[in-house]
Amino acid sequence: MKRMYLDYAATTPTHPEVLKAMLPYFDESFGNPSSIHSYGQEAKDAVERARSKVASLIGAKSEEIVFTGSGTEADNLALKGVALALQRKGNHIITSSIEHHAVLETCKFLQKQGFSVTILPVDGYGMVDPADVKKAITKKTILVSIMHANNECGTIEPLAEIGTITGEAEVYFHSDSVQTVGHIPINMNKSNVDLLSISAHKLYGPKGVGALFIRKGTRISPFMHGGSQERGRRASTENVPGIVGFGKAAEIAQQEMAEEADKLTSLRDQLIEGILTGIEYTQLNGHPVMRLPNNINVSINYVEGESVLLNLDLEGICASTGSACTSEDLEPSHVLVAMGLPHLQAHSSLRFTLGKWTTENDIYRVLDVLPGIVAKLRAMSPLMKTAN
Numbered sequence: 001m002k003r004m005y006l007d008y009a010a011t012t013p014t015h016p017e018v019l020k021a022m023l024p025y026f027d028e029s030f031g032n033p034s035s036i037h038s039y040g041q042e043a044k045d046a047v048e049r050a051r052s053k054v055a056s057l058i059g060a061k062s063e064e065i066v067f068t069g070s071g072t073e074a075d076n077l078a079l080k081g082v083a084l085a086l087q088r089k090g091n092h093i094i095t096s097s098i099e100h101h102a103v104l105e106t107c108k109f110l111q112k113q114g115f116s117v118t119i120l121p122v123d124g125y126g127m128v129d130p131a132d133v134k135k136a137i138t139k140k141t142i143l144v145s146i147m148h149a150n151n152e153c154g155t156i157e158p159l160a161e162i163g164t165i166t167g168e169a170e171v172y173f174h175s176d177s178v179q180t181v182g183h184i185p186i187n188m189n190k191s192n193v194d195l196l197s198i199s200a201h202k203l204y205g206p207k208g209v210g211a212l213f214i215r216k217g218t219r220i221s222p223f224m225h226g227g228s229q230e231r232g233r234r235a236s237t238e239n240v241p242g243i244v245g246f247g248k249a250a251e252i253a254q255q256e257m258a259e260e261a262d263k264l265t266s267l268r269d270q271l272i273e274g275i276l277t278g279i280e281y282t283q284l285n286g287h288p289v290m291r292l293p294n295n296i297n298v299s300i301n302y303v304e305g306e307s308v309l310l311n312l313d314l315e316g317i318c319a320s321t322g323s324a325c326t327s328e329d330l331e332p333s334h335v336l337v338a339m340g341l342p343h344l345q346a347h348s349s350l351r352f353t354l355g356k357w358t359t360e361n362d363i364y365r366v367l368d369v370l371p372g373i374v375a376k377l378r379a380m381s382p383l384m385k386t387a388n
């Protein structure tokens with residue numbers, strides 16, 4: 001059976017051009033960028049070319065890009081790095097209840113170290129209110145961390161408005177943009193964001209490589225100690241093939257992003273419309289308009305999301321019920337709960353995320369198969385019996 005991948009928010013396939021660009025850096029150009037001989041210089045040049053491509057994708061300067069081992073590491077570096085550097089100035093951090101665990105768990109860790117953390121609520125669409133950010137800022141606030149778009153419900157947050165507030169308050173602003181870079185336009189030249197996390201494997205690059213944009217002049221301490229790579233901000237020999245692949249992925253994204261977003265928005269809306277009109281007792285989770293072009297998150301009431309997922313998998317359709325990182329967790333998604341969904345509705349959620357190779361036929365196939373699966377599961381569901 002041909003499998004269909006509709007889980008692009010969990011990870012994307014590596015683009016064939018990316019893989020091709022990476023391969024020489026495993027064998028003939030294997031040098032360590034810190035070596036001064038020709039092998040080393042070849043590797044160093046490749047890393048710097050990749051850096052300028054990643055910088056160009058987000059309207060940054062090359063020297064503002066620090067390569068990391070992942071999006072998680074970029075988030076850790078931003079939060080711990082600013083906390084360490086500014087601890088004498090203040091100890092207060094503001095974030096939101098729908099952040100990725102890479103941010104929320106780092107905040108918990110910092111709390112244990114004596115920092116105080118305000119976790120802002122979101123509305124029913126998963127949107128942070130900039131007025132709440134303004135109210136939460138105190139003289140002790142050193143950092144606001146609000147994601148650009150949520151990985152589960154797809155809602156795009158009002159970064160420009162929040163940036164105006166942090167700018168006026170002279171507080172650093174970090175944004176986890178792992179789900180947006182390479183998918184929707186981001187221009188650090190016109191933004192008040194000081195620190196921005198990126199992950200290569202969400203934009204058709206390899207896994208295990210990410211970056212943190214650090215605006216020139218931002219005070220930040222490294223949390224890994226060792227060599228002086230990445231201008232002393234991230235010790236460790238660079239993952240040269242991974243970084244080269246990341247650069248190639250950024251280059252492709254810059255060329256193809258606008259067209260891809262248009263195509264995906266249309267496929268997304270077709271799938272949302274098909275599910276909401278074709279299956280009873282369904283609702284869209286997340287914002288209807290301020291939404292990632294590739295994200296469909298629905299609650300299919302009176303069935304368990306996991307059961308639908310397994311049945312879809314048997315039909316060769318690979319989707320998700322929330323974030324892949326927590327799929328072994330039986331707790332309902334913290335994002336959907338923060339949006340006010342009752343636990344039962346949160347448990348009945350299903351996420352399809354589309355990508356470069358998704359076709360209209362894929363959407364037709366989901367719409368063909370899903371109603372039958374839901375009807376079969378509902379026929380066995382005690383919850384459905386009480387509803388009728």
Ligand code: PLP
Nearest residue numbers: 070071072100102151176178199
């Ligand atoms: N932040 C968000 C919003 C994500 O979706 C993810 C991955 O799912 C991460 C951070 C972590 O990125 P990585 O897998 O590169 O550690």
